[in-house]
Amino acid sequence: xxxxxxxGISARLSYPRxxxxxxxxxxxxxxxxxxxxxxxxxGVVVFMVPSITQDGMLDRSAVRLSAYAQxxxxxxxxxxxxxxxxxYGEPAIRPEWAGDRIRDMYEMxxxxxxxxxxxxxxxxxxxxxxxxxxxxxxxxxDIASQIPGPTQHLAxxxxxxxxxxxxxxxxxxxxxxxxxxxRKVISIHHQGIRTLGRDLAVEARATGDDMIEAxxxxxxxxxxxxxxxxxxxxxxxxxVLDCLPLLESFLEASRSGHWI
Numbered sequence: 001x002x003x004x005x006x007x008g009i010s011a012r013l014s015y016p017r018x019x020x021x022x023x024x025x026x027x028x029x030x031x032x033x034x035x036x037x038x039x040x041x042x043g044v045v046v047f048m049v050p051s052i053t054q055d056g057m058l059d060r061s062a063v064r065l066s067a068y069a070q071x072x073x074x075x076x077x078x079x080x081x082x083x084x085x086x087x088y089g090e091p092a093i094r095p096e097w098a099g100d101r102i103r104d105m106y107e108m109x110x111x112x113x114x115x116x117x118x119x120x121x122x123x124x125x126x127x128x129x130x131x132x133x134x135x136x137x138x139x140x141x142d143i144a145s146q147i148p149g150p151t152q153h154l155a156x157x158x159x160x161x162x163x164x165x166x167x168x169x170x171x172x173x174x175x176x177x178x179x180x181x182x183r184k185v186i187s188i189h190h191q192g193i194r195t196l197g198r199d200l201a202v203e204a205r206a207t208g209d210d211m212i213e214a215x216x217x218x219x220x221x222x223x224x225x226x227x228x229x230x231x232x233x234x235x236x237x238x239x240v241l242d243c244l245p246l247l248e249s250f251l252e253a254s255r256s257g258h259w260i
């Protein structure tokens with residue numbers, strides 16, 4: 001029998017409102033249900049990896065994120081708020097694009113600990129952007145205003161919005177998913193990868209504006225970032241790329257310590 005895998009998912013953070021009462025006066029850490037269920041569907045035990053924030057009751061030095069890298073088999077960096085441009089040396093062009101600096105620092109530390117432990121990491125949407133920034137890359141703060149004639153990557157239809165991507169010939173994704181020329185993915189982002197970080201390779205691009213849509217680490221461990229949301233695909237979405245082979249590759253690497 002295969003042992004049950006223990007996969008960590010980074011937490012989303014919600015902060016107290018100045019006029020908040022009850023739970024709205026507290027810092028909340030949570031998982032988006034779809035990403036947890038997407039991973040759990042393969043017989044995996046999922047753990048949210050909490051951050052210790054400045055308003056917490058515990059001393060930060062008493063908790064080590066390295067303990068999670070030691071005891072868990074792999075890490076998923078889930079989507080959410082923008083990455084703060086200060087993380088790649090730029091001021092925010094608009095205040096609403098300043099993102100979540102606290103979460104950036106927490107997830108970068110978490111990513112570093114899993115990479116140091118040679119545990120597999122899968123980044124989804126923001127997670128892919130964070131991997132790129134952590135490896136020294138940069139982002140477009142707003143695709144629509146910084147790229148002429150961009151593909152639409154964000155729409156009011158939210159998790160029903162799709163666009164086409166093309167897999168890089170000879171890459172890991174093509175090896176796992178086959179050689180169909182174009183695939184639709186569920187897209188919910190206004191920021192995107194601008195300059196590629198060190199030790200990363202491009203695995204997919206959007207049709208139209210050539211935006212980087214997937215990245216892979218070129219080192220010894222499993223490191224993969226997907227700009228799209230595989231967890232939002234419904235069984236009835238036959239024209240949307242089914243990323244189950246990618247998930248199974250991540251989980252197999254988590255189990256064995258090896259990857260294709």
